[in-house]
Amino acid sequence: MLTDFELMILLAILRVGDEAYGVPISRQIEAATARPVTRASVYTALDRLQRLGLVTSTLGQPTPERGGRAKRFFTVTAQGLRAVKEAQRAFATMWRGLPQLKGNLS
Amino acid sequence: MRRIADEGIRLLDRIGQGELAGDLAEELHLDRSPAWVLAQAMAAVVGAAATAVRSQPYLTFRAVATAWITLQIVNGQWPFAPHLGITGWLLTSAGGPFVMVTQYVACGWVVARLHRENPVPLVFASAGFLTLTNAVYVMMRTLGMMRFRPSWFAVDFVAMPIVLLLPLVTIVGGLWGADFWRGGPLDRDMKVAR
Numbered sequence: 560m561l562t563d564f565e566l567m568i569l570l571a572i573l574r575v576g577d578e579a580y581g582v583p584i585s586r587q588i589e590a591a592t593a594r595p596v597t598r599a600s601v602y603t604a605l606d607r608l609q610r611l612g613l614v615t616s617t618l619g620q621p622t623p624e625r626g627g628r629a630k631r632f633f634t635v636t637a638q639g640l641r642a643v644k645e646a647q648r649a650f651a652t653m654w655r656g657l658p659q660l661k662g663n664l665s
Numbered sequence: 666m667r668r669i670a671d672e673g674i675r676l677l678d679r680i681g682q683g684e685l686a687g688d689l690a691e692e693l694h695l696d697r698s699p700a701w702v703l704a705q706a707m708a709a710v711v712g713a714a715a716t717a718v719r720s721q722p723y724l725t726f727r728a729v730a731t732a733w734i735t736l737q738i739v740n741g742q743w744p745f746a747p748h749l750g751i752t753g754w755l756l757t758s759a760g761g762p763f764v765m766v767t768q769y770v771a772c773g774w775v776v777a778r779l780h781r782e783n784p785v786p787l788v789f790a791s792a793g794f795l796t797l798t799n800a801v802y803v804m805m806r807t808l809g810m811m812r813f814r815p816s817w818f819a820v821d822f823v824a825m826p827i828v829l830l831l832p833l834v835t836i837v838g839g840l841w842g843a844d845f846w847r848g849g850p851l852d853r854d855m856k857v858a859r
Contacts, residue, residue, distance in 0.1 A: 581688035582695075598692075599709035602685050624694040626674070628687030 561646055565604050565613075567591070569643050572614065572633050580619070580630040581605075605633060613639035670699035673706030679845065680785055685709055710785070717786035725790050728780055732772045732791035732835065733798070739768045762827070766834050769795065773838025781843070788839025795832035803829055 561569070571587040572579040584605075585596045608614045619630040635643070654660060670693060677686040686706075693702045718725045758764075776791045777784035803825045840846070 581684060582691055585688075597708055598685055598688060598705045599712050602682070602709075603712070622687075622691075624691050625687035626690040628678070628683050628690065630687065631684040 561613075561642055562604075564600070565608055566643065566646050568601065568604050568608065569613065569635055569639055572635050573640075573643070577632070579633045584633070608639070609633075611638075612636060613642055666699040666703070667693075670702040670706070673703045673710075676785075676840070676845070677706050677709055680710065680713060682709060682713065711789060714786035714789040717783065718790045721783075721786075724780065724783070724787060728776050728787035728791050729794045731779055732776050732795060735772045735775045736768060736795065739771055765831060769831050769834045770838035770841070773835035773840075774842035776835075777839040777842030784839060784843040788836055788843070791839070792832045792835040795835055796829065799828050799832060 567588050568584060571584045571591075574587055575583045581598065581601060585598055585601050588596050588601075605614065605616075609616060614633045614635055616631050616633050619632055621627045621629045674686045674689050674693075677683075677689070689697075689702050689705055692705075693699065772791065772795065773788050776788050780787045807825065
């Protein structure tokens with residue numbers, strides 16, 4: 560079962576695409592939630608997602624602005640995509656038919 | 666501040682969290698303040714240290730006991746020789762603060778030297794324990810002062826937060842003892858423990 564934060568991370572990776580590494584993933588979540596994200600917690604969640612086989616990672620080239628450190632790029636696996644779809648279905652089921660949530664959010 | 670943030674990033678790098686260190690270096694290069702980067706780096710180190718400490722309770726107990734015993738020895742609190750204690754002198758002398766800082770640095774240094782396999786989490790655990798004992802001391806002393814209101818009441822209220830922050834220099838001593846600034850080996854396995 561995915562936590563909300565892990566689901567956010569999977570969605571952020573899908574949104575960012577090929578350039579999904581720590582910085583854009585964290586910034587994507589911050590932009591969507593308007594809340595600060597602890598960078599260490601992003602890596603803790605990414606480690607767990609990788610252990611579960613929901614994401615894979617590859618090392619990129621070292622860059623000068625990172626002090627010669629390489630980026631680790633993340634990709635959502637087919638299993639990860641399935642988990643996201645299942646979560647979406649579960650949320651949609653819970654959402655549907657609630658009179659309190661009728662009308663637009665703006 | 667920038668220099669301290671760089672040291673925080675370097676510490677992350679040295680405990681096997683190179684990707685996070687790279688991210689923070691990039692964020693510092695982009696638009697983040699050194700204070701923000703330092704806070705992120707410290708949160709990561711403390712988190713990794715807490716996980717590592719939980720996985721090795723015996724070593725943690727040994728390190729904390731080492732720090733406490735070292736502090737008692739450098740304070741002159743030796744069994745059967747209470748007259749050697751310098752706690753009273755430390756609290757009243759002008760040179761007291763300098764000696765106290767040196768004592769806490771020594772505690773961290775000794776812990777790091779006696780636990781060379783994984784000094785960082787154990788030094789952080791020791792610093793946490795010393796902060797806790799100082800917090801109890803500060804609480805008891807403050808309660809006592811509120812009851813009796815001695816003449817040095819106001820001065821003590823300024824000095825007490827400093828006593829509470831003092832164990833932070835244990836971390837400096839620990840990093841020194843672990844040869845952090847000389848490029849010595851640090852806990853490469855902390856990433857695994859994360």
